[in-house]
Structure formats: structure tokens, C-alpha cells
Amino acid sequence: MTNQTTPSGSEGRPANSFARTTWLWTKEISIVVVGALIASTLLRLFLAQMFVIPSGSMENTLMVRDRVMVQKVAGWGRGDVVVFRDTEKWLVTEPEKLGPVRQTLVFLGLAPDESTNHLIKRVIGMPGDRVQCCDAQGRLLVNGYPLDETSYLYTTPDGRQIKPSDFEFQVVVPRDRIFVMGDHRNNSQDSRCHLDDQGTEGLIGSPAFVPTANVVGSTVAVVFPFYRWRVLTRPTTFEGVPAPAEPAPEVAQIIGPPPPC
Secondary structure: OOOOOOOOOOOOHHHHHHHHHHHHHHHHHHHHHHHHEEEEEHHHHHHEEEEEEEOOOOOOOOOOOOOEEEEEEOOOOOOEEEEEOOOOOOOOOOOOOOOHHHHHHOOOHOOOEEOEEEEEEEEEOOOOEEEEEEOOOOOEEEOOOEEEOOOOOOEOOOOEEEEOOEEEEEEOOOOOEEEOOOHHHHHOOOOHHHHHOOOOOOOHHHHOEHHHHHHEEEEEEEEEEEOOOEOOOHHHHHOOOOOOOOOOOOOOOOEEEOOOO
């Protein structure tokens, strides 16, 4: 009686081979996807994050619904456009509550943060700076230095550029705080408009100054819509601002009555 052996490539092996190949491909793809999600999340947490511009307070530098990239590693200073958390209650409406899917996408860095508990403005005064409006030529002063703001102040459709401020004010920025303003000055509820607000510690005017700990980072580029793509840099006029003459005070100094914002 002749022994019969199963020849190489017999029935059963193709099916096993297909299943093994499918498993290996699934495993590889899963590793790549998980790795990409981890990398995206780490990027959002530590390096950069995308935000959506919610209002017209930064026109024409930033338009409503622009997507901007905010960097978190290189630091920021006077003249930079920064995103910060609204712990000082500047917003009159409650922060938008995102659904679980949207929250997950934002956390993973796959969607821009559109929550309204973040604001975006330009840094005008750092701790210890004296910010004043205005000199005889109508220019904003920082530590006595007149700013040339023509490169970013809002310009109307008929080509007229708005004033740095329609009302006078003078402040000294306290320690660990900053003074911020929108580029569309007559359409911005910025630091000027909170100089008569009462803070949680009972100090009048303290909510006008944003805690430095609340700053997420500085805006480095408009990334969408694509026809508006451009890199944002710090205006050169801020290079001439001298250091404060004295150390930053513990409490903000507000000289004169608060402006009628």
C-alpha cells in the first residue's frame, strides 16, 4: 500500500496564508494610526495648536473664521498676537460646550479649537510697562516710546486707518500680567474696556490685565483659508521700546478715570 503525503501548496495553506497576511497588514496599519494619533496629540499639547478666530477684533490682521497656528515653545513678547484663556470673564456668554466627538478631535489635534473660552489679542504691554494713549501725534506710548502701528491697525474699506484709541488712558502693567489690545481698536473689547471691572480679589481694574500663565502661545501663521495663508511676525516698531524704568508693581497702576469703552 502506497503512502500518500500532502504535496506542498495543498488545500488549506492558501487560506491560512491569506489570514496571516491580512492580520499582519491590520497590525501594521494599526501601529501607524496609533503612532500618528500620539504624535498629533503631543504636537498639540507641547508644540503647536490650531485655533479659529471667533470675532472681528483683530481685523484686518486676522479675519473671522481664519484658522491660525499657535506655537507654544519659542516664547512671546510685546507686539506678538497671542491666544489666552479667558479666566478674567471678559466674555459675557458662557463658553461653548463641545460634544464628545469634537472634544476628542480637538484633544488629538485633528480639529481646531473653536471653544469661546479662548481670546486672541496683540500684546502691547509686558509686566512693568507704562502704556499710555496718546502723544500729540495720536500715537500709543509704551515706556514713553511712540509706536508706529500703521502696519497692523485696521483700515476701513475706503482706505482710512483707525486711531490707536478713541479715548485716553494710562496704566502700569503689574507683575505676571500683560496689557493686550485688538488691531481693530474700535471693535475690540480689550484691556482698555476692563479697567473699571472688579476682580475676584476685590481690586478694581485687575481683570484688564491678562495673567501670563493664561497665555497659550503666539500666533505664527494663518493656515486656512488657503488664499489667506501667510506667516505672522512681530512688528519692528516694538524693537525700539525700552525696558521699564522700574520693576513691575504688585498691583496695577491705573492713572486717571477708566476710559468710556
